[in-house]
Amino acid sequence: MPRRKLKLQHEVEELSILDVDGQVDTALEPALNHDELLRIYRAMVLTRELDDRMLKMQRQGRIGTFAPCRGQEATQIGYIYPMQKEDWVVPSYRAPGAQIWRGWHLEQILLFWNGYEEGARTPEGVNDLPVAIPVGSHPILAAGIGMGMKLQGTKQVVLTAFGDGSTSEGDVLEAFNFAGVYQAPVVFVCENNQYAISLPRAKQTRAETIAQKALAFGYDGIKVDGNDVLAMIVVTTEAVNKARRGDGPTLIEAFTYRMQMHTTADDPKKYRSDEEVKEWEKKCPLLRFEKYLINKKAADEKLLQEIHQDVIDEVQAGLERFEKCCVPQPDKLFDYTYAQLTPELQAQKEEFLAILAQRDSRNRKH
Amino acid sequence: MPRRKLKLQHEVEELSILDVDGQVDTALEPALNHDELLRIYRAMVLTRELDDRMLKMQRQGRIGTFAPCRGQEATQIGYIYPMQKEDWVVPSYRAPGAQIWRGWHLEQILLFWNGYEEGARTPEGVNDLPVAIPVGSHPILAAGIGMGMKLQGTKQVVLTAFGDGSTSEGDVLEAFNFAGVYQAPVVFVCENNQYAISLPRAKQTRAETIAQKALAFGYDGIKVDGNDVLAMIVVTTEAVNKARRGDGPTLIEAFTYRMQMHTTADDPKKYRSDEEVKEWEKKCPLLRFEKYLINKKAADEKLLQEIHQDVIDEVQAGLERFEKCCVPQPDKLFDYTYAQLTPELQAQKEEFLAILAQRDSRNRKH
Amino acid sequence: MAELTMVKALNLALHQNMEADPRVIICGQDVGRDEGVFRVTEGLYNRFGESRVLDSPLAEAGIIATSIGMALYGLRPIAEIQFSGFIYQGFHQIEQHMARFRNRTRGRLTVPMVLRAPYGGGIRAVEHHSESKEAYWVHTPGLKVVIPSGPRAARALLHAAISDPDPVIFYEPKILYRAFREEVPDEPESWEIGKARIVRPGNDITLISYGSTMRVTQEAGDDLADLHNIDAEVIDLMTIKPMDTDTIVQSVRKTGRAVVIHEGHRTCGVGAEIIARLNEQAFDYLEAPIRRVTGYDIHFPYFSCEQVYLPDAERIVRGAMDTLNY
Amino acid sequence: MAELTMVKALNLALHQNMEADPRVIICGQDVGRDEGVFRVTEGLYNRFGESRVLDSPLAEAGIIATSIGMALYGLRPIAEIQFSGFIYQGFHQIEQHMARFRNRTRGRLTVPMVLRAPYGGGIRAVEHHSESKEAYWVHTPGLKVVIPSGPRAARALLHAAISDPDPVIFYEPKILYRAFREEVPDEPESWEIGKARIVRPGNDITLISYGSTMRVTQEAGDDLADLHNIDAEVIDLMTIKPMDTDTIVQSVRKTGRAVVIHEGHRTCGVGAEIIARLNEQAFDYLEAPIRRVTGYDIHFPYFSCEQVYLPDAERIVRGAMDTLNY
Numbered sequence A, B: 001m002p003r004r005k006l007k008l009q010h011e012v013e014e015l016s017i018l019d020v021d022g023q024v025d026t027a028l029e030p031a032l033n034h035d036e037l038l039r040i041y042r043a044m045v046l047t048r049e050l051d052d053r054m055l056k057m058q059r060q061g062r063i064g065t066f067a068p069c070r071g072q073e074a075t076q077i078g079y080i081y082p083m084q085k086e087d088w089v090v091p092s093y094r095a096p097g098a099q100i101w102r103g104w105h106l107e108q109i110l111l112f113w114n115g116y117e118e119g120a121r122t123p124e125g126v127n128d129l130p131v132a133i134p135v136g137s138h139p140i141l142a143a144g145i146g147m148g149m150k151l152q153g154t155k156q157v158v159l160t161a162f163g164d165g166s167t168s169e170g171d172v173l174e175a176f177n178f179a180g181v182y183q184a185p186v187v188f189v190c191e192n193n194q195y196a197i198s199l200p201r202a203k204q205t206r207a208e209t210i211a212q213k214a215l216a217f218g219y220d221g222i223k224v225d226g227n228d229v230l231a232m233i234v235v236t237t238e239a240v241n242k243a244r245r246g247d248g249p250t251l252i253e254a255f256t257y258r259m260q261m262h263t264t265a266d267d268p269k270k271y272r273s274d275e276e277v278k279e280w281e282k283k284c285p286l287l288r289f290e291k292y293l294i295n296k297k298a299a300d301e302k303l304l305q306e307i308h309q310d311v312i313d314e315v316q317a318g319l320e321r322f323e324k325c326c327v328p329q330p331d332k333l334f335d336y337t338y339a340q341l342t343p344e345l346q347a348q349k350e351e352f353l354a355i356l357a358q359r360d361s362r363n364r365k366h
Numbered sequence C, D: 001m002a003e004l005t006m007v008k009a010l011n012l013a014l015h016q017n018m019e020a021d022p023r024v025i026i027c028g029q030d031v032g033r034d035e036g037v038f039r040v041t042e043g044l045y046n047r048f049g050e051s052r053v054l055d056s057p058l059a060e061a062g063i064i065a066t067s068i069g070m071a072l073y074g075l076r077p078i079a080e081i082q083f084s085g086f087i088y089q090g091f092h093q094i095e096q097h098m099a100r101f102r103n104r105t106r107g108r109l110t111v112p113m114v115l116r117a118p119y120g121g122g123i124r125a126v127e128h129h130s131e132s133k134e135a136y137w138v139h140t141p142g143l144k145v146v147i148p149s150g151p152r153a154a155r156a157l158l159h160a161a162i163s164d165p166d167p168v169i170f171y172e173p174k175i176l177y178r179a180f181r182e183e184v185p186d187e188p189e190s191w192e193i194g195k196a197r198i199v200r201p202g203n204d205i206t207l208i209s210y211g212s213t214m215r216v217t218q219e220a221g222d223d224l225a226d227l228h229n230i231d232a233e234v235i236d237l238m239t240i241k242p243m244d245t246d247t248i249v250q251s252v253r254k255t256g257r258a259v260v261i262h263e264g265h266r267t268c269g270v271g272a273e274i275i276a277r278l279n280e281q282a283f284d285y286l287e288a289p290i291r292r293v294t295g296y297d298i299h300f301p302y303f304s305c306e307q308v309y310l311p312d313a314e315r316i317v318r319g320a321m322d323t324l325n326y
């Protein structure tokens, strides 16, 4: 008949490996060869470059509103790195670098944000879902995919990423629970970039960390420096391996920062200070990784430059492909609601095409 | 750049005071005088007696399907005891004893389960919501009520009770989060009776306890012997006081057992063993409390008998009032959809009454 | 051939489909060891085990969404929501994902799943257990909505729903679960989704219904003949999305009069849509306004008053006679 | 009197109501410090502070349900859902609690709250940001559904919604947020919920619409006059539940012809209900089938195709001429 503290089976950890100056904790450093390191670096640079270009394009009206990811490059490249081709990814809308890594075409990212369903069409041979817009609605799909893997007895893993704000949605918490109950091979990555539009993390939940939410569902949570690509890789690799072994899900909190506006429709000055942003600039995931690469002699300035140029070319080529794809296809609008056009949709399609034809012929007259 | 365990600000406790033999941990025993103890006892007996009578009535077709609460008497009387009149309660559907304690009329419990909205009409002067049928949908209403209290700066508290199964619903987890964020004066009581219909607790969530779910939202959780009314009172009183002080919510897990079927439509033999039920019979909340009362000389067998008889009379009187109330009021059906009948409902009501009248006149002819 | 109740007929479809296709799995609350609160999933857990019959945690959004995930992954989940009144907990997952994946991904990823739920009143149940809000799904693109009215149809349509490449909402009229038996062929049988059937041919007026109100509608058809010498044509829609507009239009062009019957609320209900389509396609043939005999626009009452809320044969006859006497 | 956009007019109603009644509070995502993603809540956080303007966590069910709780407790919450496409996350709370408390408790406990959300297409937004699914709410007993089409109406109807004793779903056509200005009286103004208004009287045909499609409908009314010499009567429903059936019935009894226009999907949409009511109450006056110029029964397209999806004046004129030439 006592009153006593309960001993929980799981605890929450914290991890960082590479500090803001590029100093590495060698005891924790992952064993990656130079080629791998440079591949990772290149992906981060590509993410940054694409982001910059998209911001310009948006300002020029060449694409619609989108969600920039500057500052979150290490998070997304870090968590995507350990994923195998046969694995599945259920992505967030703020990680185009991760999508491209997985095999999405660069122009699809642009198409998506420019109002074309082709940007949401998972490429053949890729096992991922497209970006979901309803916040927090997709991690539970990932839990389902993981349950499917478990039921089928495969060795696949599914990873899903979502923001700090998303963790307030019931769906995300249900996802955590289902994955736990079924011990499904799911890796949950919360890209905690400190804000959900204007709402700071501290007002999103009273919990000190997002990572500890895992305790509510009976498994491990770990908080990791999301601007440290090495730590991200280490933690995600562990979680992926654990899932593949059949030991169930993990919740990773990637502690990072959204350097830009929420979307291009947002004005962050309304809710956060320049000083705060400046503080985070110092923690840039790219800078510290460059220092690390140079310290480690994995690259010199020249090589980094070449990679940059190469990335610029790749992005440029993607943008050009994109411009060519930007042809609205109204005649396809009715064709994907069902496998087969229903009689009522057949009738509506005819009505629609007749209106289109009338409009076209009138436009031609003018 | 370390890897380390995170120190959380909150921990989970476990508590019991009165064991199955009626032995009390005097260090933890609450200071309740004999009158109070007997009032508590009486409420528990009433709960049991009503439950038994309802089961019989249901079998006789005198009420509809209902959810028996045998075994959970200490939980509900324990958590309701500390609530003040001006506080609010958002109840579960398996705690009629708590409702009656709060001022609901006994016959309303029966009316509710016999298909009469009058059973859901909060009595005047009572601050509670009626029972909600959609599992897990009501704790978040309680969070809202608590937010209202906080915004208005009152000293009220709101308590809400729900089952173990409910904690899988996103709404309940959102409730935990909102209450935490706004530090609302909410006491969450999970009546963990080990089953959600047929699903055992262990398959509901991978977490070892329900109490630890509080950690995900940044406040205290405590697991308490729900068959120990003293422990329930102590823990709830603490949580209520904390809430009243402005120190926010608490999650209480009352560890108890549903001795009967889920509802009268359920056959528990399909999913649990007689042995298991027998084991829990030994932990009966009433028996141990009776022993305690006698040990403590708060009562003798005779007094307990008198209380029983008194309760039987009270229940009987309630059942008689109930039988009188069982008069369907179809003419009222349209009157509470809006404050004022809308034109379309006015028209439908006329149509409806005409049909009723036709039916009545035909019935009279027969 | 055996004489089966609807529950048994549905159960047969589940057994045969699970047997035939290892991708078919079942999930929902209490569908496993407990065999479903209505016993629709009887025998499945024992036969196929817990990797094919999943007792889900108590979370409808989770059940629906994880089923979507499993369907995207390549399985063919049949998810049960214990009562249709609790499907709204997962409404967003249906609207935002289940109904949309095919369109969103231009056909690349699809959600071939069935979402089963008992619906409708009449069983003296507590609040939220007697809902008929199928119109929500009829308004939602990307879904198919199937509602059988008898054992044989239930089995054959569930069979078709399971093999359908698109998500199907399958509402089961719980009042009919054990109301009567019908011959159901032993061999798998599949009826085309999207087709109505004329259950009673007639010339004077068309009665259009589906699901739980089909029995009273047929009764009304008989009463009209017996009491009023009226020859009603009775149509069972069976699928309400997509709707077999041709069958109802042809019938009403013939009869010139119609009554639509459903338990669901009147405003923006399925009846409104049927009237709109008949207005569009049978306008010149209409001799009287089409009547709606439906649930009223109030909440389904607590059960002491449910019988007066529900459409019955008498109300339908009354509606038909009003139409005929117009 | 000032010339205000709809955003400013709504903002004025919020300011004045918060000023007048301390029970009025606001909650929603980014409604406080950020002043709302469309700036409808501008100035409120600064003026009334964080105990009256709550920046909610990212959970729609939570926002809706805690607002219900606050309303039950005695406050008058105005909750904002950032886009109506995300209201479904809280669908169950609306259907199971918001709409039901009055009936469930026989009037003892009520939910006087307003649920605001921008709806409709046309702003080149990503998926789920262009929804028009108001029909879900029209089908749900216990709710009122109000949709203004201009600044003055927006302000006066929001004012009425805030004082209404019942829960009101208030959908704001985001395409009209800043599309034009109107004179809006400085003093609080309230328009009765449940009343339509004739925005253009006419005799040849009735065009019935509300909210986001009112502008194109009025344009079509003008075009019909200018191009075809047709004198259309144009009706703005403003409230779609309860619906001002009398006004539309009277109009169609006069004109004999009607077109209903909305962005929402056609099947089981508000147009179907209007047709059903006209069928019931204006049958003898109808000279042609009533047309529906509406969103199609497909998902709202990604924005490269949104303009061809949305009803425009040309489509409405076409529908009207078909009706007239029937």
Ligand SMILES: Cc1ncc(C[n+]2csc(CCOP(=O)(O)OP(=O)(O)O)c2C)c(N)n1
Binding pocket: A094, A133, A134, A135, A136, A162, A163, A164, A165, A166, A167, A191, A193, A195, A196, A197, A258, A262, D029, D058, D060, D082, D086, D089
């Ligand atoms: C269900 C839902 N509610 C609201 C929104 C509007 N919205 C878009 S992003 C966003 C904030 C998301 O924050 P977070 O989860 O932290 O992700 P981040 O944008 O910071 O990457 C909101 C409120 C939405 N898209 N979906």
Ligand SMILES: Cc1ncc(C[n+]2csc(CCOP(=O)(O)OP(=O)(O)O)c2C)c(N)n1
Binding pocket: B094, B133, B134, B135, B136, B162, B163, B164, B165, B166, B167, B191, B193, B195, B196, B197, B258, B262, C029, C058, C060, C082, C086, C089
């Ligand atoms: C949202 C919802 N889903 C399903 C049901 C059907 N149902 C009623 S009670 C119940 C189990 C509830 O279990 P728990 O929360 O543990 O409470 P208990 O009944 O054990 O007190 C279920 C699944 C419901 N009423 N509401």
Ligand SMILES: [Mg+2]
Binding pocket: A163, A164, A165, A191, A192, A193, A194, A195, A196, A197
């Ligand atoms: Mg964020």
Ligand SMILES: [Mg+2]
Binding pocket: B163, B164, B165, B191, B192, B193, B194, B195, B196, B197
């Ligand atoms: Mg339980």
